Amino acid sequence: MSWDEDLDYISVNIETVDIDIKISTISQEKLVEIANNCKVALQEKLKKINVIVKNMKVYQCNNTLLVNDRYGICRELEEIVQSFGMLIKPIDCGLKGKSYLISDMLVGAIQTIISDFEMDNISNAELTNELLDIMKQQAFDMKINQSLSQKLQTIYKVGSYSIVGQKTTVSTYEGRSLISQESTVKSAEQNVVRELQDYLKSTKEYLSRTNEYMRDGTAKLLYTRARQMGYAVEEKRNGEQVQLVLVRCE
Amino acid sequence: MAEKKIVIDINSDGKMHAETFGMVGTECVDELDKLMKDLALMTSSTKKPEFYEQRTQTTSTVKNKHD
Numbered sequence: 001m002s003w004d005e006d007l008d009y010i011s012v013n014i015e016t017v018d019i020d021i022k023i024s025t026i027s028q029e030k031l032v033e034i035a036n037n038c039k040v041a042l043q044e045k046l047k048k049i050n051v052i053v054k055n056m057k058v059y060q061c062n063n064t065l066l067v068n069d070r071y072g073i074c075r076e077l078e079e080i081v082q083s084f085g086m087l088i089k090p091i092d093c094g095l096k097g098k099s100y101l102i103s104d105m106l107v108g109a110i111q112t113i114i115s116d117f118e119m120d121n122i123s124n125a126e127l128t129n130e131l132l133d134i135m136k137q138q139a140f141d142m143k144i145n146q147s148l149s150q151k152l153q154t155i156y157k158v159g160s161y162s163i164v165g166q167k168t169t170v171s172t173y174e175g176r177s178l179i180s181q182e183s184t185v186k187s188a189e190q191n192v193v194r195e196l197q198d199y200l201k202s203t204k205e206y207l208s209r210t211n212e213y214m215r216d217g218t219a220k221l222l223y224t225r226a227r228q229m230g231y232a233v234e235e236k237r238n239g240e241q242v243q244l245v246l247v248r249c250e
Numbered sequence: 251m252a253e254k255k256i257v258i259d260i261n262s263d264g265k266m267h268a269e270t271f272g273m274v275g276t277e278c279v280d281e282l283d284k285l286m287k288d289l290a291l292m293t294s295s296t297k298k299p300e301f302y303e304q305r306t307q308t309t310s311t312v313k314n315k316h317d
Contacts (some may be wrong), residue, residue: 052289211262218289219260225285231256246256246285 010179013171020162021189023151025196031152033111034203041210042106043120045084045153048217050122052080057095060123061135063107068125070097076224084217085209093134101138101244106210109203112149113156130155148195163192233238256281271316274303 057068069077077100081088086104093099110117127135154161164189172180219235219242226233231246255271270278270284278301 048289145306211264214264215260215262218266221289222258222260224283226256227279240262242260244256244258244260246258248254249251250254 011173013173014168015171016166016168016172017240018164019167019189021185022167023161023163023189023192023196025193026152026155026200027029028155030068030200031113031156034118034200035110035156037207038106038110038158038203039117042104043209044211044214045086045104045106045217046120046122048084048214048221049081049086051079051121051221053102055125057125058123059125059127059131059135060121061127061132062139063103063111063117063119064135064139065093065102065122066093066099066127066131067102068093068095068097068099068134069111072093072097076220080217080220080224083220085213087140089138091134091138093131095131101135101140103120103140103142105142105206108144109206111142112144113151113152115149148199151192152198152199163188163190163193165189219244254281256285270298274300276301 022198024191052074053065055065055073057070059066059068067077074080077098078088081100081102086102088100088102090099091099107117107119153160165185167185169181169183171178222244223233223235226244226246231248231249234245234247236243236245252276253272257269259267268287269301271283273281276315278298
């Protein structure tokens with residue numbers, strides 16, 4: 001075969017290489033801001049809840065409170081805590097009176113970013129091994145998505161997150177001349193971007209509801225306190241506002 | 251029978267507004283203090299004319315008709 005004849009041949013060269021794809025859906029600054037907003041919201045809720053539970057026995061472990069209302073100080077505790085958008089469930093832990101486990105989904109949102117997060121400590125009683133076991137067994141499921149968490153924690157700590165994709169380049173030669181070259185990239189980029197966008201959306205929605213939870217929880221607290229002070233209470237809702245009308249005849 | 255009334259507006263931005271009716275002197279402040287304890291910090295207050303009214307005590311004497 002002569003060299004001139006060689007020139008007429010069409011050859012195709014396929015090359016696949018690994019490439020890094022930087023995901024820029026969420027910046028480190030944005031993630032720090034989300035984590036801080038969640039922390040502040042949780043702190044505010046805890047402060048308000050502490051107004052009622054400080055007169056009860058409060059144990060704390062793994063971002064969960066075990067509240068023991070031995071003397072029936074607040075029969076409306078479940079309603080009030082739920083009004084603040086927090087999680088509460090009655091438990092049987094062998095203590096006299098009523099006992100509840102309390103936490104908040106915000107804990108899960110924060111732990112997705114910061115795995116070793118610990119909320120403010122408002123406990124006033126020392127936890128026994130027995131109670132600790134019960135708290136562990138009956139703990140709330142924070143539904144932390146480990147795959148998402150790993151990505152967010154990397155962005156939070158390192159500042160960016162990258163995935164590995166495969167770039168395939170198909171080069172077509174006519175003889176020794178390159179006549180076309182096409183590259184395609186195969187990666188999970190779209191899935192990762194969607195996962196991060198969904199997280200951003202749900203966290204934003206939850207945080208925006210926090211103001212409403214604070215308003216409703218405060219209204220419920222005032223409602224309960226006013227009833228204890230002998231007032232008849234009527235609750236009215238007017239758009240973003242809640243109005244309480246307290247009346248007492250003497 | 252005297253009617254004591256408190257109207258509280260709670261906004262989602264965390265602000266609260268409370269107004270009392272049928273209370274005289276410092277009674278309104280005392281009552282709001284009890285109600286809002288640990289829940290809210292008073293940032294501003296406007297005293298209504300009733301605040302400056304003195305609480306008067308009246309003693310009624312009933313006399314027997316046949317005396």
